[in-house]
Amino acid sequence: MQTEDVVAGGRRERKKRETRLALAAAALRLAIEKGPDNVTVEEISEAADVSVRTFFNYFPHKEHAILGRDPEDLERSLTRLREAPAEQSPLTMLRVLVSQALADFEDKAGDAKQRFELIGRSPALLAQFVLLGAEDERALSAALAERMGEPATSLRPALLVGAVTTAVRVAAEKQKLAGGHEVPGLTVLVDEAFALLADGLDPAYDRTILTRDQEGQS
Amino acid sequence: MQTEDVVAGGRRERKKRETRLALAAAALRLAIEKGPDNVTVEEISEAADVSVRTFFNYFPHKEHAILGRDPEDLERSLTRLREAPAEQSPLTMLRVLVSQALADFEDKAGDAKQRFELIGRSPALLAQFVLLGAEDERALSAALAERMGEPATSLRPALLVGAVTTAVRVAAEKQKLAGGHEVPGLTVLVDEAFALLADGLDPAYDRTILTRDQEGQS
DNA sequence: AAATAGTTTGCACGGACTGCAAGTTCGAGT
């Protein structure tokens, strides 16, 4: 614990970081070149100059390497959430959070965006991505519940986080779908979605409908 | 086309249906018995008395067989959506739809519920389930957009469907999490979620926050 | 320098899934 702590740890830790990075980078590069489903773990390991077996010491599947998610990202969002000004309302906090996350995303050179592109092209990748996202969602819900002073079992914080996630996803899909055709821009779409969530998705919702076809359901 | 058309087609079609059914049933049974991740395709095929190769003529993965989804279910929902009374507002339509879908779900003997149980226990299963759900969501969004007379690129229908899906999911999670402890019942939770979506998730949402850290974005 | 703990690697294995090339079975026409 007393070497240059610019990047803490001795040679061991440094090498580990390097290997992990090399693997993720190789995975990404090859996935772009050959299509995410035509890359083999062998190729990736080769490119990073380690054995196949070692690859699996670092990542549980091929997909994780390609996605190369940085655990810091979630940490950062959680911290931001916990430190948000007390006077902000929940949805406002989340709006700021999304805003910051998108900004972070823009900063990450091309990598993050290329990864994002790939996800749309491989179901396997998409599946892993969604799974990781679900974990994040749980963590964020818990943090928000605490922030709002509600019990962890409460519906509202979870629904808020879920709806916001959905909003961003839907906005991103619409954005991509329109394919460059003078689209409103992601930020604008996200704003629109947040406004809808805030005001209510449907002012004409008819509550009386419910009681019709439901009896005793514990 | 002139045999007993109770279940249209000749011996060929009938056998196909039977095989598919036998495979799905065997898959489900074994998944329950041994845990979804400890079942092999070989066992399933054996139980249904076909070759492994044949299994893959019917299902693209093991997971599909276990989930054994009925394409009719989506069809039914789409039809219902298209035939909904014109005076119903969008969210109301969706509420009715969910209500009916949950009722269908209850009717399906134990199968559907057991499948649902399993999903929570296997990431692989969950991943496939989510992927299938995403397709449904797209189809429903399109139908709803048309029903609302909005262009397919419009944000609101997609957001509505997405948010509702999320609402049901979140409600189901909360329900399960509480594990029998005097929980409010799924229907009640779903109602609560719909009410929140209808009224707005956050009346105190602060719109001014947005303009702060965003400049020209196409 | 030696003991220790963390890492890498090869090997062997089991399981998913695919393409191909026979076989079989079914359905239709004659």
Next chain:
DNA sequence: ACTCGAACTTGCAGTCCGTGCAAACTATTT
């Protein structure tokens, strides 16, 4: 009833993923 073609099943060979294990190697500590 007989025959022919289409649809379905099957075995085989092969690729790739992912894991447990034990041996080799390397950094760290004392």
